[in-house]
Amino acid sequence: MADDSQIRIGVLSCTNIVRKVSRAINLAPNATVAAIASISNSIEEMKSFAASNNFPPTAKIHGSYESLLEDPDVDAVYFPIPASLHVEWAVRAAQKGKHILLDKPVALSVYEFDQIVEACEANGIQFMDGTQWIHNPRTAKIKEFLTDPASFGQLKTVQSCFSFAANENFLKKDIRVKPGLDGLGALGDAGWYTIQASLLANSFRLPKTVTALPGHVLNDAGIVLSCGALLDWEEGVTATIYCSFLANVTMEITAIGTKRTLRVHDFVIPFQETEASFTTSTTDCLSEHKTMNEIPQEACMVIEFARLVGEIKNRGAKPDGFWLSFSRKTQVIVDAVKESLHNNLERVLVSGR
């Protein structure tokens, strides 16, 4: 039986990301895997998946998503399903009172995501997108540094990139290159991280405008395999993002302030699981900053998510709206890049969206 104080999380599908996140749930003292449902695996396959991934023996096996959402012993659901299915299942989960940990991209458009927002707000649901690096203790240190005028000064530009060279099989068959599934391609996947890095460096404020850059690559179905964009805020503060399925793995943030420069070379997935670093520099001096995390960043994410759900469940707190807002802003920028790509790289006004 789950410890009463633990948040009981149901997971959907038997995929690799569920292996990783269920391990994280196991590592989080305030959460437990309570159930699994898959629409493409048999009950036997799910049982075997549960056993090989150390699910608690109490974890239930559901033959359908509906059945899992009806389960009174599930507090929250982790959704690693194609983005095209997010609206339907996240809205249904919210209506059943289940809290939501939703993989990025959170939807195929802000229009869709706003239906999730509405359902969460109407039902008092805690929402969080499944971006893990945001929860690494290093990220808090980076944010602290970037918002410290005394040492960093004022931000002038932040350049981030996340690329990996996908193999032929991925480029043919992965859901991230299929119009009917995660139809936002590299932009909704790798690009999501770079957009959040840009927002984080700008204290989570939306830019004024977004402009897609020349040189993007689409596949035959029109899905983005590689693209870049420029975001700009007032007074010449800019961010450039680059995301690609076609270039060697690179996970870079370079943020330049008036007084110092910050560099991270592994922002999405740190080179080491329980230790991470970044550097800061002036003309004369380069400093390395290290942070330790006893548990991997995905477990930090689960702990924070379960903590917020626990506050609601056990103390009658309200959901923390930051995470809905952060995901929505990210989706606004994803949409704007896509709009710019479709409109001859036109500059897209974003303020107020």
Place this chain on the structure above:
Amino acid sequence: MADDSQIRIGVLSCTNIVRKVSRAINLAPNATVAAIASISNSIEEMKSFAASNNFPPTAKIHGSYESLLEDPDVDAVYFPIPASLHVEWAVRAAQKGKHILLDKPVALSVYEFDQIVEACEANGIQFMDGTQWIHNPRTAKIKEFLTDPASFGQLKTVQSCFSFAANENFLKKDIRVKPGLDGLGALGDAGWYTIQASLLANSFRLPKTVTALPGHVLNDAGIVLSCGALLDWEEGVTATIYCSFLANVTMEITAIGTKRTLRVHDFVIPFQETEASFTTSTTDCLSEHKTMNEIPQEACMVIEFARLVGEIKNRGAKPDGFWLSFSRKTQVIVDAVKESLHNNLERVLVSGR
């Protein structure tokens, strides 16, 4: 007396950059400082400058640029004068048979620079622009790595930036922020380096198009204090450049290929004078590459320049046209960024220019 095999270089003005370059000429075994001319210093001041910078006692003091250009004991001239004066004096030097080491930006436009090109070609003049990092042995190693398909793969994107936070005095009075002098601002200064880094990573081929990015900053006189641009080649190969007088010193190249990523954190001026490094990485492996140079990179530049002049002077060789062509391509891109900035950030076709 100068060693007969040494190329005799005349320098113009008594500025800090002349201190640095005359030191480099002294360090270069195949060159010597043969003369100085300044239009804003007295003969006495020049004598004192010559002595305190260890010019050979044979170095002549000229009261005017004309007089230095007439000097039969001068083979070549180093021009650290405002860009607005380049056409006039470089053309006159070429007509007098003097080889030319010209500071960047080489001119205020390609239209102007083509007059220098014509004068050099008509008079068999060796030309080189005074960009020093290109001559660091590290740069040759970087180029070798970036053009090795077996280890780097194909280039996908190169992102470079050169910024420094200029002080108030610079921002008010430096020739680089004055329309009548080096009227190209940060673009012609810091931007020059990033454009050359982009060209180097692309085997010195001009991009198809150039697009200035939103978020640029101009001073009251319309001079660029900070800007970015996107260059693109065929098949989704891109470069982004960022140059600024308003942000902490940063001298970065990140080049991402299909197989590896290259990073340089000090490409313009290495942290150490006689040693430099860069890193390359794959998913699993980060390697540091070090190069040693016995003499600083500016002396490497002088040695190469003097070697080429020596080939012409002593062996009847023809000038090496690479350097004229490289400077011209850089100037083409500078012009295109400026054109884009003036035309609402329009994309500018560059091929064939």
